[in-house]
Amino acid sequence: MQKMFTVSRKSILLKGTSIPGAEDRQQKIPGFDQGIFSKRRVVCVGAGGIISQVAPTLARKGVGGITLLDDDVVEASNLNRQRFYIKDIGQNKALALAENLLPECIAETEICSHPFRLEEVIARQIDLTCDVAICGVDNNPARVAASRYFRARGIPVIFTAVNLTGDHGYVFVQGKDGPCIACLFPDIVNDDRYPCPGTPAIADILQAVGSLAVYTVDTLLMDRPRKWNYRRISLADGSQDGSALLPARLHCPIPNHQEK
Ligand SMILES: [Zn+2]
Numbered sequence: 001m002q003k004m005f006t007v008s009r010k011s012i013l014l015k016g017t018s019i020p021g022a023e024d025r026q027q028k029i030p031g032f033d034q035g036i037f038s039k040r041r042v043v044c045v046g047a048g049g050i051i052s053q054v055a056p057t058l059a060r061k062g063v064g065g066i067t068l069l070d071d072d073v074v075e076a077s078n079l080n081r082q083r084f085y086i087k088d089i090g091q092n093k094a095l096a097l098a099e100n101l102l103p104e105c106i107a108e109t110e111i112c113s114h115p116f117r118l119e120e121v122i123a124r125q126i127d128l129t130c131d132v133a134i135c136g137v138d139n140n141p142a143r144v145a146a147s148r149y150f151r152a153r154g155i156p157v158i159f160t161a162v163n164l165t166g167d168h169g170y171v172f173v174q175g176k177d178g179p180c181i182a183c184l185f186p187d188i189v190n191d192d193r194y195p196c197p198g199t200p201a202i203a204d205i206l207q208a209v210g211s212l213a214v215y216t217v218d219t220l221l222m223d224r225p226r227k228w229n230y231r232r233i234s235l236a237d238g239s240q241d242g243s244a245l246l247p248a249r250l251h252c253p254i255p256n257h258q259e260k
Contacts, residue, residue: 007073007092011114011126014098016059016105023062023106031223034062038107040221041065043130045118045146047093048072049201050136050160052083053210055101058217062107067130070094071117081203118142122149132220133157134213138199140191147174147181147254157181158216160209166202168240169209170232173216183249184230190253208233 023034042058044051047070055066070093074084078093088096098113105111114121119142121128128149135146135157143159150157154176162169174180182188212231219226227245234240 007090007115008095009092009115011112012095012098014102014111014113016102016107016109016111018108019106026061029224031225032218033222036222037064037218038062038109039064040131041067041110041129042217043067043128043133044069044136045133045142046070046136046138047097047113048078048136048138049081049203049206050162050210050213051134052081052097053203053206054134054136054213055097056083056104057210057214059101059104059109059111060106061214062105063109063217064107065110065112065130066101067128068094068098068111068113069116069118069121070097071115071120077198081201081206118145118149130155132217134217135159136213139194140188141194143181144189144254150174151176151180151254156220158213158220160213162201162205162209164200166200166205167235168232169205170230171209171212171216172231172246173220173226173229175229179229179246179248180252180254182254183252184246186249186253188253205233205235208235 026032027034041064044055047068058066072093074088074091074093074096078084083100084096092115094113094115098111101111133150135143146157156176157174159172159181172184218224228243230246231243
């Protein structure tokens with residue numbers, strides 16, 4: 001079945017509605033500053049399993065802007081874990097997620113959505129200005145593209161992924177400088193494989209890493225503490241959990257990765 005001909009390829013811009021008082025409780029959290037958070041933009045690379053856990057929470061917290069990128073189309077098999085409904089099947093994921101984020105908003109969050117993958121957005125020179133990017137894709141070519149693109153612009157990127165059995169996940173923070181994703185996974189630059197259709201996926205582990213990713217956004221924008229740049233989590237075995245402050249690799253396969 002060829003769906004591409006019926007799927008919209010036009011970017012959209014939506015705006016949330018402010019709900020006075022909705023931010024009351026989180027303003028009492030030490031380090032959280034609504035005035036700052038509601039002026040910051042997060043680019044979400046992907047609009048599937050991980051971003052479905054991240055973007056609604058960013059909207060609920062009243063982020064200033066969310067930019068969504070994805071060229072994929074919603075299928076029935078996504079509905080167990082992604083923020084889509086039966087009405088969305090056959091629609092572009094980035095556009096459908098943008099619509100579904102509107103009722104999640106508590107502030108005038110600007111939601112900018114492009115029905116393209118990151119590489120195409122870059123090729124089209126679409127504006128990806130932001131304060132933080134979150135890479136929630138399922139393939140290494142896009143992770144490497146995100147690492148290079150945002151590093152060159154001095155923008156931190158939060159990488160997150162889960163394993164195929166749905167019991168492990170990690171979050172890695174690539175700062176403005178310091179270690180990049182290829183310092184953590186040097187083989188990533190030579191891996192041009194894409195996951196097979198029908199890869200196993202379940203919501204619980206995605207929610208676990210999604211929560212860590214959303215918290216990490218706060219640590220990058222405001223005064224909430226974080227003592228790690230790499231964090232891994234196991235649902236079954238707490239002894240497999242871990243956190244570390246990883247250094248840059250001496251011979252990183254992404255050259256000049258410490259340049260801005
Ligand atoms: Zn590196």
